[in-house]
Amino acid sequence: MIMHKPWKWTLWLALVPALSFAANPRLVLPDFTALANKASDSVTITLDASMLSLAARFLDPNDPDQAAAEDAIKGLQGIVVRSYTFDQDAAYKASDLDGVRSQLTAPGWNRLMETRSQKSHASVEIFLMTDANKAVGLAVIASEPRQLTIVNIIGAIDLEKLHKIEGRFGVPKLDLGATKAPVSH
Amino acid sequence: MTDDLESKLRDALRPAAPRENFEERLMARIAAAQRDPVKRRGAFTPTPATWWFSAAMAATVILAVGVQHHRVDQENREKGLEARRQVMQALRVTNDKLDLAYRAVRDQSGAIGGDPGA
Amino acid sequence: MDEQLAQARAGNLAAFGTLVQAHKRSVYSLALRMLGQPDLAEDTAQEVFMQLHANLRSIESSEHLGFWLRRVTTHRVIDYLRQRPSVAITSLDEEAEQIGSVDSGDPLLQRQLRQLILGLSPDARAVVTLRFQEDLDPLDIARTLNMPINTVKSHLKRSLDLMRQRIGQSS
Numbered sequence: 283m284i285m286h287k288p289w290k291w292t293l294w295l296a297l298v299p300a301l302s303f304a305a306n307p308r309l310v311l312p313d314f315t316a317l318a319n320k321a322s323d324s325v326t327i328t329l330d331a332s333m334l335s336l337a338a339r340f341l342d343p344n345d346p347d348q349a350a351a352e353d354a355i356k357g358l359q360g361i362v363v364r365s366y367t368f369d370q371d372a373a374y375k376a377s378d379l380d381g382v383r384s385q386l387t388a389p390g391w392n393r394l395m396e397t398r399s400q401k402s403h404a405s406v407e408i409f410l411m412t413d414a415n416k417a418v419g420l421a422v423i424a425s426e427p428r429q430l431t432i433v434n435i436i437g438a439i440d441l442e443k444l445h446k447i448e449g450r451f452g453v454p455k456l457d458l459g460a461t462k463a464p465v466s467h
Numbered sequence: 468m469t470d471d472l473e474s475k476l477r478d479a480l481r482p483a484a485p486r487e488n489f490e491e492r493l494m495a496r497i498a499a500a501q502r503d504p505v506k507r508r509g510a511f512t513p514t515p516a517t518w519w520f521s522a523a524m525a526a527t528v529i530l531a532v533g534v535q536h537h538r539v540d541q542e543n544r545e546k547g548l549e550a551r552r553q554v555m556q557a558l559r560v561t562n563d564k565l566d567l568a569y570r571a572v573r574d575q576s577g578a579i580g581g582d583p584g585a
Numbered sequence: 586m587d588e589q590l591a592q593a594r595a596g597n598l599a600a601f602g603t604l605v606q607a608h609k610r611s612v613y614s615l616a617l618r619m620l621g622q623p624d625l626a627e628d629t630a631q632e633v634f635m636q637l638h639a640n641l642r643s644i645e646s647s648e649h650l651g652f653w654l655r656r657v658t659t660h661r662v663i664d665y666l667r668q669r670p671s672v673a674i675t676s677l678d679e680e681a682e683q684i685g686s687v688d689s690g691d692p693l694l695q696r697q698l699r700q701l702i703l704g705l706s707p708d709a710r711a712v713v714t715l716r717f718q719e720d721l722d723p724l725d726i727a728r729t730l731n732m733p734i735n736t737v738k739s740h741l742k743r744s745l746d747l748m749r750q751r752i753g754q755s756s
Contacts, residue, residue, distance in 0.1 A: 327557045329550070337550035345640060346660050346731065347653070348551075351558050361557045399571035406568035424564040433561045472749060473717065479695035480702075480718035482614040485627050489613070490605050493631050494598065497638050548642060555643050 306388075307359075307411045307419025307436045312381040314364055317430070320373050321366040329361045331437075358437035365431040374430050379423060382432060386421055403427050410439075587647050594641045601641070604650065605634055611651075611719065612658050618714045619662045621703045629665070633658050655719060656729045659711045663730075666707040694752075701748050708732065712740040 318324045329337070334355050341352040355361070366374070386393070390411045398405040404426040411419030417439040424431040589607075592600035612633055617626035636657060637644070644650050702713055711730055715721045723741065727734040 325556065325560060327553050327560075329553060329557065333550045334554065336547050337554040340544075340547040340551040341554070342636070342640060344636065344661075345643075346656055348555070348640070348643070350731075351554055354558065355554060361554070361561075363557045363560050365560055395568060395572075397568045397571035399567075399574060401574055402567070402571070404567055404571065406564055406571065408565070408568060422561060422564050424567055426567075431560060431564055433557070433564065435561070472745060472752070475691075475694060476698055476713070476717040476748075477720075478691065479698040480614070480618055480714060482610040482718060483617060484610050485613040485623075485630060489609055489627065489630070490602055493605060493634050494602065496631065496635060497598070497601075500635070552642050556645075559645070 306385070307390075307434075309362070309382060309385050309421060309432075309434045311362065311364060311432065311434075312378075314366065314378075317366045317374055317378065320368060322369045323367040325363055325365040327361065327363040331359045334358055334361065358435060358439070360434075360436040362434040362436075363431070365429065367429045369428070371427040373428070376425075378430075379425075379432075382421075382423065391419070391421070590641075590644060590647060590650060594644070601638060604637075608651070608654055609634075612654050614718055615655065615658045615714055616662055618699065618702060618718060619659070619666070619707070619710045621699075629658065629661055633661065652729065655715065655721075659715065659730060663707040663711055666710075697752075698748065701751055702744075705744055705747075708736075709740040709744050712737055713744050716741060 318326070338352050338355060341348040343349045343352065368374070385391075386409045390413065391409050392412065394408045394410050396405065396407045404424065406425075407423045409419075409421040409423075410417055411421075418437065420433070420435040420439055422431070422433040424433075589600045589603045593604055609630065613626055613630040616629040616633075617623060620626050620629065633654065637650075637654065644653055702710055705713065708730070712726055712732075715726045715729060716723075721729065723734055723737045726732070726737045730737070
């Protein structure tokens with residue numbers, strides 16, 4: 283089928299917005315200064331590839347935890363953590379996370395699971411970005427009554443190594459190979 | 468019978484103490500590990516004043532360079548340790564939230580079908 | 586104890602000494618019950634605390650400290666035992682002739698139980714010691730040893746069954 287030139291250009295133009303919003307494993311996090319000011323405690327960690335490489339040189343291979351950590355961060359390009367703890371419930375709004383969630387709806391990101399606990403009133407969403415069947419990005423959003431946590435891991439995430447971390451620090455065994463996003467309520 | 472054996476095991480495995488000088492020896496090992504590299508020692512032999520002056524200048528330069536290297540090494544070490552601390556904390560926070568998801572799923576499984584581990 | 590930990594992390598050796606004082610029995614005993622040799626257990630305990638001193642900045646709380654010490658100690662001993670499987674094994678058949686019933690001579694039975702533990706595999710020794718010396722539940726043992734919980738339960742059951750069989754408890 284021969285496309286008229288104008289039609290072809292229209293097609294390209296239609297694609298450009300999609301291309302420009304192509305998924306990026308590195309999330310652009312909003313400015314959480316307001317939340318940080320309200321928080322009684324906050325964790326702000328931004329580690330790029332050079333910092334991860336530096337840290338790896340100082341991880342003790344004789345310490346089981348540090349050896350597992352060194353193995354887990356191999357091939358990663360970055361780890362970002364933002365965690366805010368508040369003295370009272372409902373100190374943040376769901377809309378504070380809109381900017382993060384909108385990025386996680388982009389093509390490439392899959393929501394692996396979403397859990398909501400009636401007991402702890404906490405919800406945890408886990409997202410994975412894949413590229414040619416390889417995991418290249420992980421995002422975790424944990425919303426608890428008095429704590430909000432966002433984790434973004436960028437790079438060649440080795441799901442096997444993440445599985446090996448499971449069991450350390452109490453990490454659960456997750457079926458991270460699943461592409462569906464089961465929701466438990 | 469099980470309880471009896473288990474209580475006997477607890478009796479048999481009550482914590483024992485190491486020898487009395489355990490901490491003393493440990494602290495001595497730590498102090499030895501923390502000591503700076505062996506300082507150069509030696510008797511100074513009398514030398515002509517000019518030689519002495521040149522040697523003192525050379526020593527000052529070497530010392531300054533050494534101190535600078537040590538400072539850079541120390542800074543790099545501190546940066547590396549801080550990076551390590553942040554990596555461990557980041558992984559702990561991540562694992563803590565994954566555990567939160569796990570417990571929610573486990574609690575739901577328990578609510579629906581009873582204790583899966585029973 | 587968290588205050589002592591904070592001070593130790595800041596470089597206060599006296600505070601570190603307090604932490605050692607608080608945990609040395611547990612660490613030493615873990616090593617002793619798994620190795621069966623007091624000198625070796627002391628060396629292991631010393632090395633664990635040396636490692637702790639070098640890694641204090643990664644310890645975040647008193648609870649984490651206990652977990653870390655148990656984990657590092659058991660891993661060190663298991664690695665050692667796997668390289669030197671002949672350490673501290675006595676013939677269980679010889680022991681069996683002397684074993685009486687559960688109710689007879691506690692000190693003797695205690696020594697015999699400890700000998701039976703030394704006859705277990707390194708992993709099983711660790712599981713039994715963590716269970717009955719440290720009073721950890723199977724889930725905490727699994728986390729400490731990075732072992733599936735079902736494997737922990739299996740080690741426990743088989744070890745207790747073996748000990749019961751060797752002791753020959755009367756029903």
